Amino acid sequence: MARIDVNHIRHSYLAEPRKDSDFALKEVHHTFEDGGAYALLGPSGCGKTTLLNIISGLLKPSHGQLLFNGRDVTGLSTQERNIAQVFQFPVIYDTMTVYDNLAFPLRNRGVPEAEVERKVRETLDMIDLSDWAKRKARRLTADQKQKISLGRGLVRSDVNAILFDEPLTVIDPHMKWMLRSQLKQLHRRYGYTMVYVTHDQTEALTFAEHVVVMYDGEIVQIGSPAELFERPRHTFVGYFIGSPGMNVVPVSIEGKTARLGSQSIELPGAPKAAGDNIQLGIRPEYVHVGSQGMPVTVTKVEDVGRHKIVRATLEGRDIAAVMSEDDQVPAEPKVRFEPAGINIYADSWRIEMGG
Amino acid sequence: MERTWNNKAWFLVLPVLVLVAFSAVIPLMTVVNYSVQDTFGNNQFFWAGTEWFEELLASDRFWQAMGRNMAFSFIILAIEVPLGIFIALNMPKKGWGVPVCLVLMALPLLIPWNVVGTIWQVFGRNDIGLLGYTVNALGFDYNYVQDPFDAWVTVIVMDVWHWTSLVVLLCYAGLVSIPDAFYQAAKIDGASRWSVFRYIQLPKMQRVLLIAVLLRFMDSFMIYTEPFVVTGGGPGNSTTFLSIDLVKMALGQFDLGPAAAMSLVYFLIILLLSWVFYTVMTNYDAER
Numbered sequence: 001m002a003r004i005d006v007n008h009i010r011h012s013y014l015a016e017p018r019k020d021s022d023f024a025l026k027e028v029h030h031t032f033e034d035g036g037a038y039a040l041l042g043p044s045g046c047g048k049t050t051l052l053n054i055i056s057g058l059l060k061p062s063h064g065q066l067l068f069n070g071r072d073v074t075g076l077s078t079q080e081r082n083i084a085q086v087f088q089f090p091v092i093y094d095t096m097t098v099y100d101n102l103a104f105p106l107r108n109r110g111v112p113e114a115e116v117e118r119k120v121r122e123t124l125d126m127i128d129l130s131d132w133a134k135r136k137a138r139r140l141t142a143d144q145k146q147k148i149s150l151g152r153g154l155v156r157s158d159v160n161a162i163l164f165d166e167p168l169t170v171i172d173p174h175m176k177w178m179l180r181s182q183l184k185q186l187h188r189r190y191g192y193t194m195v196y197v198t199h200d201q202t203e204a205l206t207f208a209e210h211v212v213v214m215y216d217g218e219i220v221q222i223g224s225p226a227e228l229f230e231r232p233r234h235t236f237v238g239y240f241i242g243s244p245g246m247n248v249v250p251v252s253i254e255g256k257t258a259r260l261g262s263q264s265i266e267l268p269g270a271p272k273a274a275g276d277n278i279q280l281g282i283r284p285e286y287v288h289v290g291s292q293g294m295p296v297t298v299t300k301v302e303d304v305g306r307h308k309i310v311r312a313t314l315e316g317r318d319i320a321a322v323m324s325e326d327d328q329v330p331a332e333p334k335v336r337f338e339p340a341g342i343n344i345y346a347d348s349w350r351i352e353m354g355g
Numbered sequence: 356m357e358r359t360w361n362n363k364a365w366f367l368v369l370p371v372l373v374l375v376a377f378s379a380v381i382p383l384m385t386v387v388n389y390s391v392q393d394t395f396g397n398n399q400f401f402w403a404g405t406e407w408f409e410e411l412l413a414s415d416r417f418w419q420a421m422g423r424n425m426a427f428s429f430i431i432l433a434i435e436v437p438l439g440i441f442i443a444l445n446m447p448k449k450g451w452g453v454p455v456c457l458v459l460m461a462l463p464l465l466i467p468w469n470v471v472g473t474i475w476q477v478f479g480r481n482d483i484g485l486l487g488y489t490v491n492a493l494g495f496d497y498n499y500v501q502d503p504f505d506a507w508v509t510v511i512v513m514d515v516w517h518w519t520s521l522v523v524l525l526c527y528a529g530l531v532s533i534p535d536a537f538y539q540a541a542k543i544d545g546a547s548r549w550s551v552f553r554y555i556q557l558p559k560m561q562r563v564l565l566i567a568v569l570l571r572f573m574d575s576f577m578i579y580t581e582p583f584v585v586t587g588g589g590p591g592n593s594t595t596f597l598s599i600d601l602v603k604m605a606l607g608q609f610d611l612g613p614a615a616a617m618s619l620v621y622f623l624i625i626l627l628l629s630w631v632f633y634t635v636m637t638n639y640d641a642e643r
Contacts, residue, residue, distance in 0.1 A: 058539050078542045085543050087536035093554045104554075108545035152544060 002068040002160035002193060004032040004055060009064030011050055017062065024050045025061070026217040032161070034069075035191040037184075039208035041198060043240070047217040048197045052163050055195065057081045068160050084153020085163040089170060090145035092137040099124070099133040102151050109156075123155040126186065143175040154186070161193040168203065180207055201241050213237050229283070230341075235348045238281050244309060247287065247319040251280040253344070261315030263294045268339040269353030279345040284309065286341025287321035289329060293336035298329055389615035407616035417617065419592065420600045427596065428575040431514045435571060436564070438515070439522025444556065446527055460520040460527075472584025475513040479585070499586060503593035510582045510594055517581070518571060525567045529560035565639065569632045576625065597621055 011025040020026060025047045032038055040048040053059040054066065057078035066074045073081050093101050102123055106116045124130045127147040132140065137148060146167060153162050164183075168176045184207060187194055198204050204211050205225040213221045213228065213236075221233040232238035238246030251258040251265070258265045258280050265280065289296075289310050296312040296319070303325075310321045310329060321335060343350050390407055392400040411417050446456045463471070479499050481487035490497040499509040533555060541551050579598035582588065588595035588603070595603070601621060605614035 056539075056543065058542070078539075079545045083543065085539070087540060089534060089536055091534075091536050091540040094558045095554060104546070104550075105544040108547065108550065149540070152540075 003034040003070075004161060004193065004195075005065075005067035005070070006030045006032070006051070006055070007065040007067060009051075009054060009061045009066065011047075011054060011059065011061045011063075023062075023217055025054070028064075028219055030212065030219060030222065032193060032195060035193055036210060037187050037194045037196070037208050039196045039198060039204035039211045040214060041201060041204040041211050041240075042214035043199055046214045048199075048214050049165055051214070052085075052165055052195060052197050055161070056083050056085045056163050058085075082156070082159055083161050083163060084150075084156065084159045085165065086146070086149045086153060086167045088166045090142060090149050092140075092145050092148050094136075094138040096137055097133065098129055098135055098137050098140070098148060101137050101148050102155050105152050105156055119155050119157070123151045126154060127151045128182070143171045143179060146171060146179065150183075154192075159192070161195060164194065164196040164198075166198055167196075168198075168200075176203075183207065201243075205241075213240065215240075231343060231350065232281065233350045235279060235281060235345050238283070238343070242283055242285075244284055244320045246281045246283050248279050248281045248345070249314070249317045249319065251278055251344075253278055258342075258344070260317070263315060265294075265337055265342070266339055267342060267344070267353060271344040271351050271353040275346050277347050279348070281343040281345055281350075282337050282341050284320040284322045286338040287319060288336045288338065289321050289323050289327070289333055290336065291330045291332065291334060293334040296333055296335050298333050301329060386615045386618050389611045390619055391612075393612050403612055407612045408620070411613060411616050411620060416592075416600065417597075417620075420595055420597045423594070424576055424578075424596050427511070427514075427578065428572055430511055431518070431575050432568060432571055434511070434515050435519045435522050436568060439519050439567065440526050440560070440564075442519070442523045443526035443530055443560075444552070446523070448531060457524070457527075460523050463517050463520050464524075466517070468580035469584055471513065471517050472581040475509060475516075475581070476585045479509050501590055503590055506586045506590060506594050509585060513581055513585065514575065514578070518574070522564075522567045522571065525563040526560050529563040530556060533559050565636055569636070572632070573625065573629065576628070 006028050009025060009028050010023055012023045014022050017023055028047075028051060040051060042048045050059065054061045057073070057076060057080075061074065064074075065072055068081065093104060096104065099120055102120045103116050106119060111119075120133075121130075124133055127150060129144065129147060129151070132144070137145065140148070150162075150167070153159060168179060171179060180203065183194075186192065196204070196207050198207075205228075209224065210222060211225060211228055212219055213234075215234065215236045221228060221237045223231075223233075228237055228241050232241065232246060235246070235248050238248060249260055251260045253259075253267075253271055256267050256270045258267055260280070289298075289312075294314055296314045298310055298312045299318075300311040301323075302309040302311070305325075307325055308323045308327075310323050310333075312319055312321065312333065312335065314335060319335070323329070344353060345351065391403055391405070393403040393406075394400050442460075446460075447453055466474075478484045479487045479497075481491045481498055487497060487499075496502075497505050499505045537555050538551065541555060546554070577598060578596055579602070582594050582596060583599055583602075586594045588599045597617075598621075601614060601617050604610050604617060
């Protein structure tokens with residue numbers, strides 16, 4: 001296992017990148033700690049797979065360095081880096097048995113057959129496929145195949161990291177959940193460094209201790225699931241995480257008050273907000289619908305099971321609020337923003353509010 | 356439950372039946388008719404029974420032609436399949452090279468059989484042909500008109516030139532359907548170039564290869580036009596394949612009876628081989 005340092009890495013798929021927008025990865029500088037479980041979360045095309053392929057060595061970055069435990073591996077091939085990667089679609093060797101599939105990476109490295117046998121048995125146990133060892137791999141179901149792809153990484157005990165590139169895309173929903181918890185167990189028990197790329201926030205938040213949110217070729221925030229939820233550093237994180245996403249409305253700031261049209265909103269502190277592109281972000285969970293506060297027009301109430309989502313317009317802006325299942329929208333609905341849930345953004349980046 | 360018996364539906368199939376009767380059944384029965392009779396012209400026919408069949412199966416001429424057919428099919432498969440795979444593996448997977456290669460590969464397939472024959476007939480001549488003249492100038496004694504070995508080499512090289520593209524295109528189709536992730540995973544697993552071929556590329560090409568072998572086998576077994584144009588079946592009988600022999604007998608010698616018998620045997624052989632291939636293919640599918 002290894003600590004992975006991504007040292008000011010930039011990458012462009014063009015031969016001669018000129019503008020910033022030519023870069024698929026603008027500049028990433030981050031350390032993946034040894035034994036950590038990380039998720040790279042972001043929409044399609046944000047550069048997360050590019051970053052993953054740079055770590056695994058399938059891509060060579062245009063600029064920057066990659067260090068494993070302090071050793072520069074930027075120029076090394078995938079094989080020399082000794083990492084494991086699980087892809088979006090299960091990759092199995094059709095003509096081989098399950099056993100031979102798992103033995104393949106070891107045999108390629110000239111490991112003695114007795115050792116291969118021991119490691120493969122152990123891995124089969126880990127991924128729960130011992131009974132299938134003798135079967136042809138192509139007869140398995142998609143999730144079993146994906147476990148084999150994973151197993152081929154686990155079988156090499158010395159891998160520096162295990163990388164996952166949206167590994168659950170083709171798996172049935174109920175199997176997704178099982179595989180995810182098995183992955184977590186493996187991580188807890190064996191302490192692998194894991195990097196998991198996904199565009200599914202649930203997957204990222206349940207799998208990882210640290211979620212790295214990427215947007216447009218940059219890391220916009222790294223944090224625990226709770227931090228991402230409570231204090232999104234960038235309005236994108238606010239939109240992208242949570243369902244529905246954070247409400248973002250343009251405001252002007254006067255001391256400890258934010259003005260939205262004719263309404264004024266109490267803030268927990270006085271933000272040092274300069275410039276005219278100031279926004280207030282608040283998650284629907286902190287917007288309370290009742291008979292007190294700012295008057296709104298309710299446009300729609302969605303019942304999503306455990307709670308209701310109220311869509312409304314406040315001063316001409318669409319906002320969403322979450323309401324418990326039993327509560328009713330009053331005849332003259334009003335909303336109140338809970339101060340603890342308010343974040344202020346200047347040019348989309350969060351600014352601190354002094355006491 | 357009360358069932359309504361209604362046979363009117365048969366009338367709807369009638370047009371097809373009539374068409375098939377005229378296009379296949381009646382001509383075939385005419386051949387069957389010829390094969391059991393003898394004729395001396397003037398539309399006079401005499402019953403011959405199984406005489407022609409017995410004569411055919413006992414004749415060296417038939418078995419030699421048959422042997423040549425088998426040898427020819429075997430040789431061209433042994434060359435075209437590995438060569439086709441090799442070329443397909445080395446074709447570019449993306450960029451401007453793809454359309455260029457595909458067009459180059461498709462070209463020989465677009466040329467009519469008799470034109471291919473004519474091209475090689477001229478190409479191989481040692482007085483005016485580029486190939487024949489050059490090879491002789493280099494000191495090799497090459498003359499497909501007189502030397503049976505040279506005639507065979509010419510016919511085989513011509514078939515390889517004409518049909519390897521088909522194997523290439525089928526294999527290429529199989530290869531491009533392999534997702535990149537397979538190659539990336541193989542890199543990560545530390546697989547050698549040979550392992551990548553053996554465990555990723557070959558299994559993915561298996562199905563198309565089977566079709567390629569089937570098509571090339573049946574086609575080469577029925578070969579007629581090209582060797583007929585180039586060598587006319589000679590020198591001697593050295594490149595006389597079943598089909599050439601058949602035409603010689605039917606049109607050259609006008610031996611309708613023996614020729615009809617031979618057609619039927621030839622037809623049965625091809626039917627049998629097609630059935631064998633079909634069975635192998637469907638079994639293979641079921642096993643998957």
